[in-house]
Amino acid sequence: MSSENDRPEQGGGGGEPEQLALIRESVRRAKAPKAKPRTWRGAALAKELPVARVLVDKGVLHLDRYFEYAVPEELDAVAQPGVRVRVRFGAGSKNVRDGRREGGGLIDGFLVERVAEAEYQGPLAALAQVVSPEQVLDPELLGLTRAVADRYAGSLADVLQLAVPPRHAKAEAREFPAPPAPPAAPEPGSWQRYERGADFVASLAAGGSPRAVWTALPGPEWADEIARAVRATLASGRGALVVVPTVRLAARVDQALREALGPGQHAVLTAEAGQQRRYSEWLAVRRGAVRAVVGTRAAMFAPVRRLGLVVLWDDGDAHHSDDHAPFPHVREVLELRAARDKCAFLAGSWSCTVEAAQLVRSGWAAAIAAPRAEVRRTAPLVRTVGDLDLARDEAARAARLPSIAWETARTALREGPVLVQVPRRGYVPRLACQRCREPARCRACAGPLEAREATGVLACGWCGREEPGWSCAECGGTRLRAQVVGARRTAEELGRAFAAVPVRTSGREQVLDTVSGEPALVVSTPGAEPVAEGGYAAALLLDGWAMLGRPDLRAGEDALRRWIAASALVRPQDAGGTVVVVAEPTLRPVQALVRWDPVGHAVRELADRAELGFPPVSRMAAVSGLPDALADFLGAVRLPADAEVLGPVPVPESGGGGTRRPGAPPPGEHWERALVRVPPGSGAALAAALKQAQAARMARGGIEPVRVRVDPLDIG
Structure with a gap:
């Protein structure tokens, strides 16, 4: 149709009627020569x-x-x-x-x-x-990744790098078998121990899409219970996806799925599998050869056909938050998938995060938990050692092991292995002045000083510079003390104390998956605890103050989660299982461990967060960078009217023990960080504003980096 400017003027001096003009224009176009086929540099283009x-x-x-x-x-x-x-x-x-x-x-x-x-x-x-x-990029995956990019103020290309594994030609050439027939629906099995547990499995088998937050009972049955839920979903003709935080846990669910479904009926997606195997497994899922998937973080985007269930285990584990932009969290991605695909959702853990409690409180998910009598039957006995006990305990002051813990370990070693959890790896990761307790830092870069294991010489944990003649900058003292003793140092001390018992360590350098049921001391950092055959006879949770004392909103929640994860590997109280936690007994996380009540702790934490306006009751974003660059960014961004800016404040260079914090500035640079908070309902507007401001800044050629992270884990 002609544009408004091409139409003949109406009225006055012999102009053609508009209808006749339109007819003449149609005839002219019909007689015009047909356009030649489009070409590019002389080559023909696709006809359609x-x-x-x-x-x-x-x-x-x-x-x-x-x-x-x-x-x-x-x-x-x-x-x-x-x-x-x-x-x-x-x-x-x-x-x-x-x-x-x-x-x-x-x-x-x-x-x-x-x-x-x-x-x-x-x-x-x-x-x-x-x-x-x-x-490899179908409309469903494209829609999901676009939604994730928008939610986290990131780019679609960055999300697709996380969602689609690198190509491997040999994997694409492989022929995959036809999808297996659906299995028979399983019996509820150990799900009967939970209120609503049997109903949840039955609903999955009938094609339903229930959403639940599941507080698992201590013990090894959790993997079998997940496998049973997956089989029930497959029985309805749909697919299932399970995401766990570590490769070790993926191996346990993998074994449980093989027993529940048979070999070759599911795929395992982990980054450690290697490029060819990982891509081959991913293609098996995309082509529909298998309908069940278990994997670590990147598996959250697995293209499962007819997705009927998404399962997340231990959503409080930091491994579920991606370290690459735009830093999506598995829990949020699986919530998006459950809403978009109208499928079932199951978030399970021995503990309970504040975000999981919020899902239940909002009515988005139902709670699945065991009656108190069942909890008391399966949980170990928990004893506490507080500051007053340590002050009166000569053995604790001399050997760092309280008398209660000593006696518990000595008695338990007659029956089986004893787990010792320490909050730091290494030898002596954190040193301070003996006189004033000021942390010992490098004079060159202000990094934390460490004692090298072989020589005992002081050296910086960041730049490696040795400090042979250290003295405290605050009081002039020259003597040091260990604020937190690492796993290897603890193993040495316990080896001398229990000379007749083997001592094994599990940590970052070497993580043990399992240990035998023979008497032994197993010293482990949080998250690296191996599973003992028949369960541990006892567990000692040392230096609890180190985890509780972190300047972070999640310190109490994380400490309780790590304690419960270790304690869940201990035998029930009726079988003599005992846990000793060295932490102040009056603190809320310690009391929650004694009562084995992680849900109650999460509910109270959620109430506190609601009163203060902190996540998950509100949405929050962290913006960090050099002071001038951060100020320019905050001045340019058009935030929602209900947004509140907190800060900026200096970004801490390290976490406890001298470890680099996620998002910490490069050595020698002093960054600042501002938190932007909005009430519920404005999260999408906040992400869009931050994304637009960052895009405009990059288009202008901004050189100094400004990092934007929506829903940061660390807002201490």
């Missing part, structure tokens, strides 16, 4: 849908959109939506911003869709190559 919209693999916000390219005729058959492609992009293009013309280097991307006409009116560059005809 000759324009491809491509997402280039550039994880920068101001390029977070689709770019148009011409589809050459020779690539018409393979250039289908969802395939990997290579295109020319960047320097050398006439329009660098749009990358329209030939020029620039080759870059990877995904072909998102094909259309008949381009929005851009100039000449288009052509697709350089279709890397593989495998359509």
Whole structure:
């Protein structure tokens, strides 16, 4: 149709009637010569849908959109939506911003869709190559990753790097078998120990989509219970996805699924599997050869056909938060999948996070827990050693092991292994002045000083510089004390105290998966505790103050979660299982451990957060960078009207024990951080504002980095 400017004027001086003018224009267009087929540099383009919209693999916000390219005729058959492609992009293009013309280097991307006409009116560059005809990006995965990118103020390309594993040609050439027939629905089994447990399994088998927060009983049955829920979902003709924090836990669920489903009926997706195996397993899921998946963090995006259940184990574990931009959390991604796919949701743990308690309080999920009588039957006896007990205990002051813990270990070693949990790895990770307790720091970079295991010489944990003649900058003292003794040092001390008993360590350098049921001392850092055959006879939880004293909103929750995870490996009280925790008995997390009431602790923490306006009752984002860059960013961003900015304040250089904190500034740089808080309902507006401001800043060529993280784990 003609535009308004082409229409003849109405009335006055012999102008044609509008209807006659339109007829003449139609006749003129019909007689006009037909347009020649579109070409690019003399080569014919695809006859149908000759324009491809491509997402280039550039994880920068101001390029977070689709770019148009011409589809050459020779690539018409393979250039289908969802395939990997290579295109020319960047320097050398006439329009660098749009990358329209030939020029620039080759870059990877995904072909998102094909259309008949381009929005851009100039000449288009052509697709350089279709890397593989495998359509790895289907509409469901594209929609999910776009939703995650928007929620976390990130780029779609960054999320796709997390969601789609690297290609391996041999894996694509593999032929996969037809999907297996659905198994028979299982009996509820040990789910009967929980209120609503049997109903949950029955609902899955009937094709229902229940959502639940599950507080698991102590013991090893949790993996079998997850496998039973997966089998019930598969019995309804749907698929299931299980995400756990570590490879060790994935191996336990893998074994449980093999026993429940048989071999070859599920896929295991972990980064440690290697590129070929990981991609092969991922393709088996995408092509529908298997309908059940267990894996670590990246498996949260697994393209399971007809998804009927998503399961998350131990959502409080920091491994569930991705270390790469835009830093998505598995819990939030699986909640998105449950809502988008209308499937069942199960968040299980021995403990309970505040976020899980919020899901129950809001009515989004129901609670599945065991009656108190069942909890008391399966949990070990918990005893406490507080500050007053330590002050009166000569043995504790001399050997760092309270008399109660000593006697408990000595008695338990007659019956089986004893677990000793220490909050730090290494030898002596944290040193301080003996006189004033000021942390010992390097004079060159202010990093934490450590005693090297072989020589005992003081050296910086950041820059490695030795400090042979250290003296305290505050009081001038020259003597040091260990604030927290590491796992290897603790193993040495216990080895001398219990000379006739073998001592084993499990930590970052060497993590044990299992130990035998023979008497032994097993010294472990939190999260690295091996499973003992038949359960531990006792557990000693040392230096509780080190975990409770962290300046972080989650310190109490994390301490309780780590204590319960270790205590859940101990035999029940009726079988003599005992846990000794060295922490002040009056503190809320300690009392929750004694009562074995993680849900009650989470509910009270949630009430405190609601009163203070902290997450998860509110939404929050952390923005950090050099002071000037941060000030410029906060001045430019258009925050929602109900947003509140807290800070900025200096960013701590390290966490406890001298370890680098996530998001800490590079050595020698002093960053600041501001927290931006909004009430419920404004989280999407906050993420959009931060993303727009960051994109505009990058487009202007901002050099100094500003890091944006939505829903940060650490807001201490």
